[in-house]
Amino acid sequence: xxxxxxxxxxxxxxxxxxxxxxxxxxxxxxxxxxxxxxxxxxxxxxxxxxxxxxxxxxxxxxxxxxxxxxxxxxxxxxxxxxxxxxxxxxxxxxxxxxxxxxxxxxxxxxxxxxxxxxxxxxxxxxxxxxxxxxxxxxxxxxxxxxxxxxxxxxxxxxxxxxxxxxxxxxxxxxxxxxxxxxxxxxxxxxxxxxxxxxxxxxxxxxxxxxxxxxxxxxxxxxxxxxxxxxxxxxxxxxxxxxxxxxxxxxxxxxxxxxxxxxxxxxxxxxxxxxxxxxxxxxxxxxxxxxxxxxxxxxxxxxxxxxxxxxxxxxxxxxxxxxxxxxxxxxxxxxxxxxxxxxxxxxxxxxxxxxxxxxxxxxxxxxxxxxxxx
Amino acid sequence: xxxxxxxxxxxxxxxxxxxxxxxxxxxxxxxxxxxxxxxxxxxxxxxxxxxxxxxxxxxxxxxxxxxxxxxxxxxxxxxxxxxxxxxxxxxxxxxxxxxxxxxxxxxxxxxxxxxxxxxxxxxxxxxxxxxxxxxxxxxxxxxxxxxxxxxxxxxxxxxxxxxxxxxxxxxxxxxxxxxxxxxxxxxxxxxxxxxxxxxxxxxxxxxxxxxxxxxxxxxxxxxxxxxxxxxxxxxxxxxxxxxxxxxxxxxxxxxxxxxxxxxxxxxxxxxxxxxxxxxxxxxxxxxxxxxxxxxxxxxxxxxxxxxxxxxxxxxxxxxxxxxxxxxxxxxxxxxxxxxxxxxxxxxxxxxxxxxxxxxxxxxxxxxxxxxxxxxxxxxxxxxxxx
Numbered sequence: 134x135x136x137x138x139x140x141x142x143x144x145x146x147x148x149x150x151x152x153x154x155x156x157x158x159x160x161x162x163x164x165x166x167x168x169x170x171x172x173x174x175x176x177x178x179x180x181x182x183x184x185x186x187x188x189x190x191x192x193x194x195x196x197x198x199x200x201x202x203x204x205x206x207x208x209x210x211x212x213x214x215x216x217x218x219x220x221x222x223x224x225x226x227x228x229x230x231x232x233x234x235x236x237x238x239x240x241x242x243x244x245x246x247x248x249x250x251x252x253x254x255x256x257x258x259x260x261x262x263x264x265x266x267x268x269x270x271x272x273x274x275x276x277x278x279x280x281x282x283x284x285x286x287x288x289x290x291x292x293x294x295x296x297x298x299x300x301x302x303x304x305x306x307x308x309x310x311x312x313x314x315x316x317x318x319x320x321x322x323x324x325x326x327x328x329x330x331x332x333x334x335x336x337x338x339x340x341x342x343x344x345x346x347x348x349x350x351x352x353x354x355x356x357x358x359x360x361x362x363x364x365x366x367x368x369x370x371x372x373x374x375x376x377x378x379x380x381x382x383x384x385x386x387x388x389x390x391x392x393x394x395x396x397x398x399x400x401x402x403x404x405x406x407x408x409x410x411x412x413x414x415x416x417x418x419x420x421x422x423x424x425x426x427x428x429x430x431x432x433x434x435x436x437x438x439x440x441x442x443x444x445x446x447x448x449x450x451x452x453x454x455x456x457x458x459x460x461x462x463x464x465x466x467x468x469x470x471x472x473x474x475x476x477x478x479x480x481x482x483x484x485x486x487x488x489x490x491x492x493x494x495x496x497x498x499x500x501x502x503x504x505x506x
Numbered sequence: 507x508x509x510x511x512x513x514x515x516x517x518x519x520x521x522x523x524x525x526x527x528x529x530x531x532x533x534x535x536x537x538x539x540x541x542x543x544x545x546x547x548x549x550x551x552x553x554x555x556x557x558x559x560x561x562x563x564x565x566x567x568x569x570x571x572x573x574x575x576x577x578x579x580x581x582x583x584x585x586x587x588x589x590x591x592x593x594x595x596x597x598x599x600x601x602x603x604x605x606x607x608x609x610x611x612x613x614x615x616x617x618x619x620x621x622x623x624x625x626x627x628x629x630x631x632x633x634x635x636x637x638x639x640x641x642x643x644x645x646x647x648x649x650x651x652x653x654x655x656x657x658x659x660x661x662x663x664x665x666x667x668x669x670x671x672x673x674x675x676x677x678x679x680x681x682x683x684x685x686x687x688x689x690x691x692x693x694x695x696x697x698x699x700x701x702x703x704x705x706x707x708x709x710x711x712x713x714x715x716x717x718x719x720x721x722x723x724x725x726x727x728x729x730x731x732x733x734x735x736x737x738x739x740x741x742x743x744x745x746x747x748x749x750x751x752x753x754x755x756x757x758x759x760x761x762x763x764x765x766x767x768x769x770x771x772x773x774x775x776x777x778x779x780x781x782x783x784x785x786x787x788x789x790x791x792x793x794x795x796x797x798x799x800x801x802x803x804x805x806x807x808x809x810x811x812x813x814x815x816x817x818x819x820x821x822x823x824x825x826x827x828x829x830x831x832x833x834x835x836x837x838x839x840x841x842x843x844x845x846x847x848x849x850x851x852x853x854x855x856x857x858x859x860x861x862x863x864x865x866x867x868x869x870x871x872x873x874x875x876x877x878x879x880x881x882x883x884x885x886x887x888x889x890x891x892x
Contacts, residue, residue: 220584226604231755235703254677256674256706257753272589306707310703327802417702
């Protein structure tokens with residue numbers, strides 16, 4: 134539910150660096166110092182230079198925060214915080230069952246972890262960002278005086294239903310299921326609580342006051358005959374050959390690939406289904422990493438543990454067009470890492486490690502770094 | 507550091523009692539359950555020192571901390587102190603927690619005079635104090651007020667339920683409390699699209715439950731292997747457990763069940779040519795539109811409007827009735843003779859997610875328009891002069 138793009142293969146990384154140097158001085162352009170009011174804190178992503186993106190679903194907005202957290206971490210230090218849910222609850226002065234952690238990202242430079250947390254579980258919950266330093270210290274990230282800017286979600290729902298005299302508040306809300314920063318824009322996957330549709334939006338960063346960004350509908354079908362706009366659960370930018378693409382994991386488990394260049398305003402895109410990851414399965418988070426010169430995807434699921442997916446053959450993989458039967462996996466091959474059980478959140482920690490939030494014994498939630506498989 | 511300060515500021519006179527400091531938990535009326543902590547009883551030298559140097563949060567916390575207990579004293583070792591701001595008044599050290607206190611939580615204060623500037627190297631005893639808000643209301647009142655669709659026969663490829671509650675609810679792990687049960691009382695396995703973000707309305711009085719599209723869409727793995735969530739000809743109940751807590755943390759008053767039978771799947775696009783519009787007779791009479799098949803309640807409420815011929819929106823009150831097969835609209839001001847339009851956005855859905863002119867499952871992608879069009883269908887109607 135968060136993505137950092139810089140680890141996505143060597144070629145794309147160099148592309149990102151090129152973009153970065155071209156804009157080097159401008160990333161904080163348009164940011165103002167002052168308090169940041171978050172109505173909610175959903176998916177997180179890090180951009181360049183310690184800029185943290187927070188998806189504020191309730192406000193239908195993306196907030197970019199200059200964390201100033203740009204000091205490189207010393208190599209070799211790993212994260213380990215047991216019972217982090219209780220520690221966060223203590224910091225926020227409440228009980229552990231009164232907090233909800235919606236996302237966790239690791240600052241790729243400092244390797245401090247940032248968690249989007251709701252204090253309270255009702256409509257009046259307070260959204261906060263908790264920072265866990267590599268040494269295990271927790272702190273409330275101060276939102277009262279930071280440099281930030283704000284991008285509105287294109288085509289966001291209006292607050293009231295027009296034409297209705299009672300001006301009842303609009304019950305429609307668009308949930309943001311994942312965000313990622315790519316070169317000079319923020320990609321946002323969303324899902325409405327009314328229409329069944331999957332939108333992927335791209336808004337330029339630094340945020341501009343004009344320009345509504347891109348909104349596309351992505352179709353995919355595992356069968357070839359029928360296509361729907363299914364909701365994207367989690368996605369990562371990934372380079373296939375020379376082509377920057379997005380790999381999106383859908384709620385009904387196919388892994389779908391489509392070229393980023395097709396993300397044009399108003400376009401309808403057909404994705405290529407490159408893997409069927411089995412049923413009774415719900416993708417949670419996805420990261421990309423390299424090991425022994427090869428690119429791998431690591432996908433956390435609610436029921437199947439962690440899947441390590443080989444991407445070698447992604448270019449040659451034909452779109453899956455027939456129903457997959459009998460236990461089913463097709464397309465890219467994967468292995469299930471059984472030892473990684475109970476993972477709620479997943480992100481890259483460093484080149485050799487992932488950071489995970491996972492349930493341990495007695496239901497305690499632990500934050501730890503695990504060696505990448 | 508303490509020793510150095512002791513040298514600069516001579517220790518307090520030996521005649522001072524060991525517990526001269528006192529702790530007060532003060533309700534702050536600016537916000538419900540907000541509590542401020544004050545420590546008093548400082549001597550002049552201590553106050554002068556407290557006023558003097560700016561301190562980091564960590565330095566303040568060594569002197570005074572408030573902990574929100576998570577278990578017993580032993581398991582609470584290593585918990586961080588509650589976030590908040592420190593200040594020094596004319597005679598007190600003050601801690602303002604950043605958040606209001608939560609009922610049911612025990613707050614422990616630890617004050618360490620030995621860490622005060624000028625203290626005699628750790629000989630003063632620490633003081634602790636506990637505080638707890640009175641236990642809150644615990645009488646269950648919240649109920650499921652209704653579920654849409656309201657019909658008792660639903661299509662096999664039903665796409666969603668809307669569960670409405672009488673009060674704001676608490677989110678997080680909601681799917682544990684929701685079951686789709688077959689006639690034998692057995693839970694259907696993973697019938698819903700379980701989304702961590704949970705599809706609430708902003709007030710958290712309505713939850714949208716999508717049936718897992720993998721169990722509806724033809725040709726995808728879950729449907730091939732596990733089968734559809736709902737099967738034609740069978741009966742099911744949508745059950746909501748009363749253990750689900752409202753926004754105040756109180757369980758619901760009673761469990762809820764909606765029993766329904768499953769009819770054939772609906773894979774037809776919405777055909778507005780079959781809608782029947784009955785123009786109002788005038789004044790404040792309702793405009794009535796009847797649909798041959800039920801529509802999605804929320805979308806029918808939101809995506810149908812009435813305008814004048816000029817496009818100007820007519821304000822009024824819309825309702826969806828007769829098992830979501832009828833839409834009514836009563837204007838705020840009496841109808842005026844002349845032409846009007848009923849405007850419907852094509853993204854409106856029926857119970858199976860079919861739109862106007864486009865079914866839920868598109869038969870071959872090539873048949874889909876390549877651009878998103880936010881188009882509408884318009885029905886002209888006329889209010890005649892009396």
